[in-house]
Amino acid sequence: QVHLVESGGGLVKPGGSLRLSCAASGFSFNDYYMTWIRQAPGKGLEWVSYISSYSSDIYYADSVRGRFTISRDNAKNSLYLQMNSLRAEDTAVYYCGREASNSVGYYLDYWGQGILVTVSS
Amino acid sequence: QLVVTQSPSASASLGASVKLTCTLSSGHSNYAIAWHQQQPEKGPRYLMNLKSDGGHIKGDGIPDRFSGSSSGAERYLTISGLQSEDEADYYCQTWDTGIRVFGGGTKLTVL
Numbered sequence: 001q002v003h004l005v006e007s008g009g010g011l012v013k014p015g016g017s018l019r020l021s022c023a024a025s026g027f028s029f030n031d032y033y034m035t036w037i038r039q040a041p042g043k044g045l046e047w048v049s050y051i052s053s054y055s056s057d058i059y060y061a062d063s064v065r066g067r068f069t070i071s072r073d074n075a076k077n078s079l080y081l082q083m084n085s086l087r088a089e090d091t092a093v094y095y096c097g098r099e100a101s102n103s104v105g106y107y108l109d110y111w112g113q114g115i116l117v118t119v120s121s
Numbered sequence: 122q123l124v125v126t127q128s129p130s131a132s133a134s135l136g137a138s139v140k141l142t143c144t145l146s147s148g149h150s151n152y153a154i155a156w157h158q159q160q161p162e163k164g165p166r167y168l169m170n171l172k173s174d175g176g177h178i179k180g181d182g183i184p185d186r187f188s189g190s191s192s193g194a195e196r197y198l199t200i201s202g203l204q205s206e207d208e209a210d211y212y213c214q215t216w217d218t219g220i221r222v223f224g225g226g227t228k229l230t231v232l
Contacts, residue, residue, distance in 0.1 A: 037223075045157075050221060105217075107216065109167045
C-alpha cells in the first residue's frame with residue numbers, strides 16, 4: 001500500500017527557511033517521479049515542483065523558482081523541499097505526490113496527507 | 122499556454138447524476154488530464170487519468186459510480202447515484218514537460 005508522509009512544517013518568519021520531507025513506502029521509490037503541490041488557505045491547488053526518478057529533470061513553478069529546491073534520496077525513499085526566503089504568500093498546506101506514467105505522460109496518482117507551513121512574523 | 126478551466130460550482134440531488142467539465146486551452150485539445158477529489162477538511166485523492174479518446178484509468182478503490190469521458194478539448198467527470206460523501210471539490214490537472222497545471226476546482230454540492 002502506497003504511503004506518503006510529509007514532515008517538517010511549522011511557523012517561520014518572513015525571510016526564513018524550512019525543509020520539508022516526504023517519506024515514501026509501499027512502492028519502488030526510484031521508479032517514480034515525485035512532485036510537491038501546495039494549497040493556500042481557502043484556495044485551490046498549486047503545483048510547486050517535480051523531480052524525475054534519478055533527479056536528472058527538475059522543474060519549478062515561477063512563483064518559487066530561485067527560492068525553493070527539490071531533491072530526493074532514493075536510498076532513503078525520501079523526497080525533500082528546501083524552502084528559502086519564505087514569504088507570507090508561501091503559507092499553505094504542502095502535499096507530496098507520486099507521479100505514475102503511461103502513454104500520455106506523468107500523472108499524479110497518490111497524495112500525502114499534507115503539512116502546514118505558516119509564514120508570519 | 123497550457124491552462125485548464127473549470128466551473129466554480131455545481132449542484133445535484135442525492136441519487137442523481139452530475140457531469141463536471143474541464144476545458145483544455147487552445148492547442149492542447151489532445152492532452153490527457155487527471156481528476157482529483159478533495160472532501161472537506163481532507164487532502165486530495167486521485168480519481169482517474171482521462172485521455173482524449175475517453176480512455177481512463179481509475180485509482181485504487183474508486184467506485185464504478187465515477188466515470189470519465191472526452192469530447193474535443195473537454196474532459197468530463199460523471200458521478201452517478203450521488204451520495205452525500207461526494208460533496209467535495211473536484212480538480213482537474215494536466216501536464217507537459219516542465220509544468221503541471223491545476224484547474225481552479227469545482228465545488229460540488231449534493232442537495
